[in-house]
Amino acid sequence: DGGITQSPKYLFRKEGQNVTLSCEQNLNHDAMYWYRQDPGQGLRLIYYSQIVNDFQKGDIAEGYSVSREKKESFPLTVTSAQKNPTAFYLCASSWAVTGGALDEQFFGPGTRLTVL
Amino acid sequence: KNQVEQSPQSLIILEGKNCTLQCNYTVSPFSNLRWYKQDTGRGPVSLTIMTFSENTKSNGRYTATLDADTKQSSLHITASQLSDSASYICVVSHYTNAGKSTFGDGTTLTVKP
Numbered sequence: 001d002g003g004i005t006q007s008p009k010y011l012f013r014k015e016g017q018n019v020t021l022s023c024e025q026n027l028n029h030d031a032m033y034w035y036r037q038d039p040g041q042g043l044r045l046i047y048y049s050q051i052v053n054d055f056q057k058g059d060i061a062e063g064y065s066v067s068r069e070k071k072e073s074f075p076l077t078v079t080s081a082q083k084n085p086t087a088f089y090l091c092a093s094s095w096a097v098t099g100g101a102l103d104e105q106f107f108g109p110g111t112r113l114t115v116l
Numbered sequence: 117k118n119q120v121e122q123s124p125q126s127l128i129i130l131e132g133k134n135c136t137l138q139c140n141y142t143v144s145p146f147s148n149l150r151w152y153k154q155d156t157g158r159g160p161v162s163l164t165i166m167t168f169s170e171n172t173k174s175n176g177r178y179t180a181t182l183d184a185d186t187k188q189s190s191l192h193i194t195a196s197q198l199s200d201s202a203s204y205i206c207v208v209s210h211y212t213n214a215g216k217s218t219f220g221d222g223t224t225l226t227v228k229p
Contacts (some may be wrong), residue, residue, distance in 0.1 A: 004159075031215070042120070042205070042219035043160075050215065060217060090159050097215045103148055105217075107159035 003027040004108035006091050011113045013078075020078045021111045022024075022090035032074035033092040033105065036060060043090065044054050049074055078113065086115045118143040122209050122220035130228055133196055137223045139189040139206035147209040151180050151191050154203045154222070162192070163204075196227045 003026040012020045024030065031050050035043040045058030045112040063082025068074055074087075074093075078085045089111045095102040120141045129135050141149070148167045153162035164173040166178040166189075172181050177194045193200055203222040208214065 033215075040221065042221045045216055045218070049217045056215060089156075092159075103209055103217075104150065104162055104165045106162065107152075109159050110157070112157075 004091060004093055004106055006089075006108040006111050008033035008111060009109065010021040011111055012116055013113065014116055016080045018046065018077055019113065021089055021091075021113070023074045023076065024072055024110060025074075025091075025093045025106075025108075026072065027093055027106065028071070029095055029106075030071070031073055031094045031097050032068065033066050033094075034058075034064070034066065034076045035089060035090045036075070037110075046076065048097075086113050110116065117209070118210060119161045120126050120218045120220035122204075122223050124223060125221070126226070128228060129196055131196060132199055133197075134192065135196060135225065137191045137193075137204050137206075137225070137226055139191070139220060141187050141206070141208045141218070142188070143208040143218055144187075144211045145211035146184060147211040149182055149189050150207040150217075151178070151182075151189075151208065152205040154205055156202070160180050160205055162166040166214070184225075193225075196225050198229060201225060201227045213224050 010039040012066050025033045033048040047066045051057035065077045091108040092116040094105045123138045150165045151163040154160040158215045164183045179192045205222045206220040207217045
């Protein structure tokens, strides 16, 4: 899991509530990512950030929001607008987004979110 | 649409045997291809990363190959161990949109004693 921490490991929320997932890295990486993983499916990109105070939507950004106020931190908020939020959420970071070897992403241990 | 197809979907082998996992992709232009190992309930761990100019990369008992002409990659595992039981994920990045990688659904490998 390298120098990336995610908390909490398990999270339960009631329908209609917003919840924020934490992601911190001490690898001095510029780029950070959030993915969602559902059983039997590949990872899907929610948001990514190449630099502080900048982020781009991924393929499934609806119902999610992020912020990147510090290089080390990239929190993800799952809002009540997300229709099916129960999933395994993975945060990752990389040195850069260049198309080359610096793109190698290092993943955190994940947060399993369950909506009750 | 950029796609990454992995085969087989699942595989069972005996400890000590070798195996090869396949990855076919349609991402073009291609930037880099990565293989990850993911244990159940944990985050993926990087095994190899190859750019378009590389055709093989090794990491211990793991050897990845890449044929950019046919858009195929394989991951060969030598002398398998019980700890190799995991999901193996192939990921391909687009040259002009490297932030948005395309992930395969993975191959689930089970190594039995």
